Amino acid sequence: MDLKLDPNPTTDPNSVPSPALSHWSAEPGWLNTASSGLPPDVALAALTRAQETWHRGRTDMDGFHAAGERARAAFGRIVGAPAEAIMAGNTTSGLLAPFAAGLPAGGRLVVPEVEFTSNLFPWLVQEARGVEVVTVPASELVAAIDERTTAVAFSLVQSADGSIAAESDIVAAARAYGASVYVDGTQACGWLPVDATRYDLFVVSAYKWLMTPRGAAYGYVAPELAARTLPHAANWYAGAPDVDPYYGPPLRLTDTARRFDTSPSWFCQVGADPALELVERIGVEHIHAHDVALANRFLAGLGLPPGDSAIVAIDLPDARARLESADIRVSARAGRTRLAFHVYNTDADVDAAVTALTS
Structure with missing residues (x-):
């Protein structure tokens, strides 16, 4: 796997090492990892190769x-x-x-x-x-x-x-x-x-x-x-x-x-x-800092206090419908709208969600 991470990771404690982000090809707007994560490119490639060998009768x-x-x-x-x-x-x-x-x-x-x-x-x-x-x-x-x-x-x-x-x-x-x-x-x-x-x-x-x-x-x-x-x-x-x-x-x-x-x-x-x-190889500690920083950026955008989790549940009228109308994919749980921020998400994903809920 060609994952080239800086041996001295990013000086920004609120992000994963930037080369790691290139290992996903996710479309913007997936804030629903608490329901299902998105595979990195290397996982999709490995799975595709295995299915192709199965199809050809070359399964190992x-x-x-x-x-x-x-x-x-x-x-x-x-x-x-x-x-x-x-x-x-x-x-x-x-x-x-x-x-x-x-x-x-x-x-x-x-x-x-x-x-x-x-x-x-x-x-x-x-x-x-x-x-x-x-x-x-x-x-x-x-x-x-x-x-x-x-x-x-x-x-x-x-x-x-x-x-x-x-x-x-x-x-x-x-x-x-x-x-x-x-x-x-x-x-x-x-x-x-x-x-x-x-x-x-x-x-x-x-x-x-x-x-x-x-x-x-x-x-x-x-x-x-x-x-x-x-x-x-x-x-x-x-x-x-x-x-x-x-x-x-x-x-x-x-x-x-x-x-x-x-x-x-x-x-x-x-x-x-x-x-x-x-x-x-990225390191869960880096992913943790990145994910929680994104969640807190979202909370700040709504005028809410920061939290300590990568998962945020909000109780705003029509929140899920407003997010989905902006092509932001989330979920509903226990009567609230649930958003989840992970390694492949960016500030732009967060800002789009805040705009959808505040504009």
């Missing part, structure tokens, strides 16, 4: 596997975890499922009441076998953790409005009572620096801020949690790498987090590999 299965393993390792480096502790799958809820099933009957899990359902339904279905799931306002999550609590689940960044969880307080409260910490990082990973090893479980659907094809998801599993969790979706890809994975008993699973993998969507992994590498 070993190449698919290698791309998936590179993507696993790159995700691990982005979140500060070793590759052997990273599982790969297709969706957040799918990665959570075996760990939800591993909650003990009679256990108690606490989760915010306004939580994206991919990090809510996997827990709620466990109520049928006696797990107590307690939903509380996000502001009351810490207070709800007590000696009865088995685990706490929350999104590091909330999908509805971009608010960042009081992560340190939540983790401290959970550790004080010996409760496990399960985190959905889908709306954080890729713009907010993360240390996944602070948690027992950290899962991400990568097609948003990590800009992979939809169908690539990854997660960090702490060794202690992995050791006590049954891989309910065990399949040929979770097998030990040094033995034939295809036919017959006995059960022979790898001793890494890969035993929680689901069989990979190969083309998604082919696109994920260069996308994750590019995020890593």
Whole structure:
């Protein structure tokens, strides 16, 4: 990949290194990364090549596997975890499922009441076998953790409005009572620096801020949690790498987090590999500064106070319609208009949105 970054990155702390911006060919006006990220050119090129070889009957299965393993390792480096502790799958809820099933009957899990359902339904279905799931306002999550609590689940960044969880307080409260910490990082990973090893479980659907094809998801599993969790979706890809994975008993699973993998969507992994590498090489810390600066430029343009998130939710009459009439693509969540600012967005995108809402 031809990504030439200055070894001494830009002196402007509010932008990514300028050469990196040339690696996207996005049309102006996409302020909807919280719904879906846009692939860098290298990801599209890799995916196109793979589809062409498939079309011609020249598919390289070993190449698919290698791309998936590179993507696993790159995700691990982005979140500060070793590759052997990273599982790969297709969706957040799918990665959570075996760990939800591993909650003990009679256990108690606490989760915010306004939580994206991919990090809510996997827990709620466990109520049928006696797990107590307690939903509380996000502001009351810490207070709800007590000696009865088995685990706490929350999104590091909330999908509805971009608010960042009081992560340190939540983790401290959970550790004080010996409760496990399960985190959905889908709306954080890729713009907010993360240390996944602070948690027992950290899962991400990568097609948003990590800009992979939809169908690539990854997660960090702490060794202690992995050791006590049954891989309910065990399949040929979770097998030990040094033995034939295809036919017959006995059960022979790898001793890494890969035993929680689901069989990979190969083309998604082919696109994920260069996308994750590019995020890593630019640096999440630079992307964070760039994204939050754009969000705050937008807020300032509306006369609103600055925030700390790349996601902004506003409550203005007809805001979505006014933005879309100016060909600015956003989304509506929880009764408000949601905008999301990412690495391929510029000041011009922000100013166009402000003009659409204030003119």
